[in-house]
Amino acid sequence: MTSAVPHLTTALNGPLLELESHLLERQADVECWLREQWLKTPAPFYASVDLRNSGFKLAPVDTNLFPAGFNNLNPAFMPLCVQAAQAAVERLCPKARRVLIIAENHTRNLFYMESVETLRDIFEKAGLEARIASLREDISETIQVELPSGKTCEISPLERQGNRVAIGDFSPCLVLLNNDMSAGRPAILEGLEQQLAPPLKAGWSTRKKSDHFTHYSMVAHAFAEQLDIDPWLVSPLTLQCGEVNFMERSGMECLARNVNTLLTAIQNKYDQYGIDREPFVVVKADSGTYGMGIMMVKSADELLNLNRKQRTKMSSAKEGLVVDNVLVQEGVYTFETLGEDQAVAEPVIYMMDHFVIGGFYRVHTGRGIDENLNAPGMHFEPLAFAQSCITPDKFDKPDAEPNRFYAYGVIARLALLAAARELA
Amino acid sequence: MTSAVPHLTTALNGPLLELESHLLERQADVECWLREQWLKTPAPFYASVDLRNSGFKLAPVDTNLFPAGFNNLNPAFMPLCVQAAQAAVERLCPKARRVLIIAENHTRNLFYMESVETLRDIFEKAGLEARIASLREDISETIQVELPSGKTCEISPLERQGNRVAIGDFSPCLVLLNNDMSAGRPAILEGLEQQLAPPLKAGWSTRKKSDHFTHYSMVAHAFAEQLDIDPWLVSPLTLQCGEVNFMERSGMECLARNVNTLLTAIQNKYDQYGIDREPFVVVKADSGTYGMGIMMVKSADELLNLNRKQRTKMSSAKEGLVVDNVLVQEGVYTFETLGEDQAVAEPVIYMMDHFVIGGFYRVHTGRGIDENLNAPGMHFEPLAFAQSCITPDKFDKPDAEPNRFYAYGVIARLALLAAARELA
Structure with missing residues (x-):
């Protein structure tokens, strides 16, 4: 750069x-x-x-x-992302303590994983516990992905628990979709009591x-x-x-x-x-x-x-x-x-x-x-x-x-x- | 620095x-x-x-x-100030196009004037027309103050127009007090139809x-x-x-x-x-x-x-x-x-x-x-x-x-x- x-x-x-x-x-x-x-x-x-x-x-x-592509942004403006994330969370669900990010399925694309890890870090800095989950059926336990930046990205399988989704006992208030759902609306995300953003209808299907x-x-x-x-x-x-x-x-x-x-x-x-x-x-x-x-x-x-x-x-x-x-x-x-x-x-x-x-x-x-x-x-x-x-x-x-x-x-x-x- | x-x-x-x-x-x-x-x-x-x-x-x-002291902040974080100013204006009076800043009376303190000019610039960058007014009775027309930074700060006398304050035809939606009113609540600011922030009761009197x-x-x-x-x-x-x-x-x-x-x-x-x-x-x-x-x-x-x-x-x-x-x-x-x-x-x-x-x-x-x-x-x-x-x-x-x-x-x-x- x-x-x-x-x-x-x-x-x-x-x-x-x-x-x-x-x-x-x-x-x-x-x-x-x-x-x-x-x-x-x-x-x-x-x-x-x-x-x-x-x-x-x-x-x-x-x-x-x-x-x-969040990893491609200028690190000098990280505070701007953090402040905006705080404002976004505040408007959508001010009581949120946790956010669960649902990643794209192409977890082998390390550039994408750098982005989703940067996004997770923005939320952590904004004061939310943030974890990354995958919809992929072949991910049955938490995996660690080593990234080119030297960071590690942790991806866990998404679990449905009643009207909620979670990673084990990490049950978030806010579920943030970073998966464009080209393959259709995932059944696991239908009818959640949690705040889901963007809504399912924003998916490409x-x-x-x-x-x-x-x-x-x-x-x-x-x-x-x-x-x-x-x-x-x-x-x-x-x-x-x-x-x-x-x-x-x-x-x-x-x-x-x-x-x-x-x-x-x-x-x-x-x-x-x-x-x-x-x-x-x-x-x-x-x-x-x-x-x-x-x-x-x-x-x-x-x-x-x-x-x-x-x-x-x-x-x-x-x-x-x-x-x-x-x-x-x-x-x-x-x-x-x-x-x-x-x-x-x-x-x-x-x-x-x-x-x-x-x-x-x-x-x-x-x-x-x-x-x-x-x-x-x-x-x-x-x-x-x-x-x-x-x-x-x-x-x-x-x-x-x-x-x-x-x-x-x-x-x-x-x-x-x-x-x-x-x-x- | x-x-x-x-x-x-x-x-x-x-x-x-x-x-x-x-x-x-x-x-x-x-x-x-x-x-x-x-x-x-x-x-x-x-x-x-x-x-x-x-x-x-x-x-x-x-x-x-x-x-x-806004002039003492790190210029690298100006975007953070601008974004926060946008959020503040949005919450208080989203329809504002103009803000009028009421400065302290010690207009000869150039460090203070640097601060108030920096504040004005934050609002300009946030997309509001911003001007500075003074309550001083000895300021009867707009004056230009040359600042150590090389900038010029323009200060105008504040005018009361009915239930509003203004500088000539610059009649703002938002009146921002940067004067702590130690000498008491200024009569010119009582009963305004404009949004006044902070409120008069925040003054030191x-x-x-x-x-x-x-x-x-x-x-x-x-x-x-x-x-x-x-x-x-x-x-x-x-x-x-x-x-x-x-x-x-x-x-x-x-x-x-x-x-x-x-x-x-x-x-x-x-x-x-x-x-x-x-x-x-x-x-x-x-x-x-x-x-x-x-x-x-x-x-x-x-x-x-x-x-x-x-x-x-x-x-x-x-x-x-x-x-x-x-x-x-x-x-x-x-x-x-x-x-x-x-x-x-x-x-x-x-x-x-x-x-x-x-x-x-x-x-x-x-x-x-x-x-x-x-x-x-x-x-x-x-x-x-x-x-x-x-x-x-x-x-x-x-x-x-x-x-x-x-x-x-x-x-x-x-x-x-x-x-x-x-x-x-």
Whole structure:
């Protein structure tokens, strides 16, 4: 990890500079508007949001309600995480003494285990006894996992005890899901008397990206109206198709139509702002995560001419979810790059309750500016934000580091608000 | 400022080590208990607490509801202040867009002005427009004060407009008092429709230290019972006398009696813990601040033999308050010292809402371990805490820096809770 900061490698940053200036000038309105929104719709317990910064546009592309990657945050801002965790616990269940974190099933992914152990440590520092449990059936007793950082992560099998879940006599008040439940709602978690956060319906077996982006679009429009900006500057155009089967090539007409519609709409926006780039769209499964079933296309023909391998790839999402609803979304270029070899850098912002606690860049060297940085098997180097996202400096340039991070925090909170409304 | 840490120069630290260990071991109980208390009695908007650490005892000696010294906090933890300010504003008046800070009258004290400007900046970063007003009648237009840090602080005369106060057309939702109102409740602040924090009754013309320490004693007892510790380890023994007039030497019998009672009680505790030190008590005005009207005595005779100068000093408090109620309080040695010349270091802890946002040491070279470090004309060097008070490390020694700071944050919050109950 270095403390360098990615550079925007495009000169097409006029609209974004204007947006950043605007967010700074109208910061009191931004924060006041957000405070009012949280009173109406409480924020999810935590979330991470993947952003794309094209210089002319800053938009969320993915909102994760079961965030991993806490280990990639700047350790200097651990106190910020601890304080936000205290606020989150206080709002949800102030009497909690214990929290049980339910981890993802891929317990052999040591990077993930570093994250869940960091999360556990945040709660310990916040003053809760915190332990990690697994839903995996092949874990029948507590195991110790040695981590690359030198820490040890302890994972125990989750037990159902009446209307509660527990690890032996460790029976928590708060059960925190860090498992996105792609395989469906686990029976062991149904009908608990304990506080479960996020709720089961936040899992990918229920949640749809199209719902999220429908809410996001409304949030972005309301926000843009408050701030007198074009909502397109902060939101990707999105359409959806139902009943798509890539293997059987059914539903492809809808896809092709929507791809063309979007490409035209994007081109119109590019013309409006004088942006000399080729529009592209992202086609992805409406449910699921981990970048499976995602492709980038620059024309509808590409979709109609997929080979068998590509069609197979689009048909599978994590843990065997069959793709049928498909999202067609405006592709947002990533023009933030780092170092001499122009490694692409994608910001990820972390929030606990409605507080922005930090972020990092996914820095990837061998990948293009219009490609998905969160694809399966992808390797990235994390670059922790050197500064917080909540200390803007009005006397500095609008795109100076603290101000760029502030803008990231604002847009990430818009996505968080969309998720809050999705779960409401 | 250096990042060195004071050392405890006493070997008599057994009880405190035990206390620190205990706070760490029982951290979940500590935090849960505190959360429950804040639900019953919301914290004041902000506060600073002066602590004394004698190695065998850790206790608050002063709780300031109009804290100054924000400029002495570690700039690295500015995000923590910003986040806590957001939480405080959210609880008190979520729709606030503007905050007006009412400063102390000693606008020529540039160190104070640095503090109030830092406070203003915290609110600006938190997304509120923030300005500073003065109650001084000789300030009839906005003035700019150049600060040693290179910043400029703008102070404007406060105007009453109907049921509101404002600076011209800057009419805030939230009026934040940073003036302790020793001279009485300012008429201009009575009957406002705006949210005023802290309330007028928190001013020193109303507030009594004896009330605070009565509440503190109850808080400390309840806390100690929860944690199975001796409440004496975290609270100074306190008695009070009414109707004392040092000039006329009236009421001195009560004082002498209470001094003797306390000295005996302290000696008993010292005997119980095997502490080979001479007990001393602090005699101070029941109202007021700035270290006026404070003296340390080791026998009742010292009080009865005061010379005229000493009696005059004890008769005056800030802005001419006449001392009549007097507090007699167990003196707590300061055994934290820094550097080769054994400079005495006294920790001051800052809180916003119920969050501990940081602290610093008042480091004073020419002053004894049993003397008041906040006396008039006193010069101290601030030493910002290098770490936060909310990231304890259970795997480190109980008196390691993050753990000692955590203990400070716990005891400071007990004093904050006492202040909350005082104002309730």
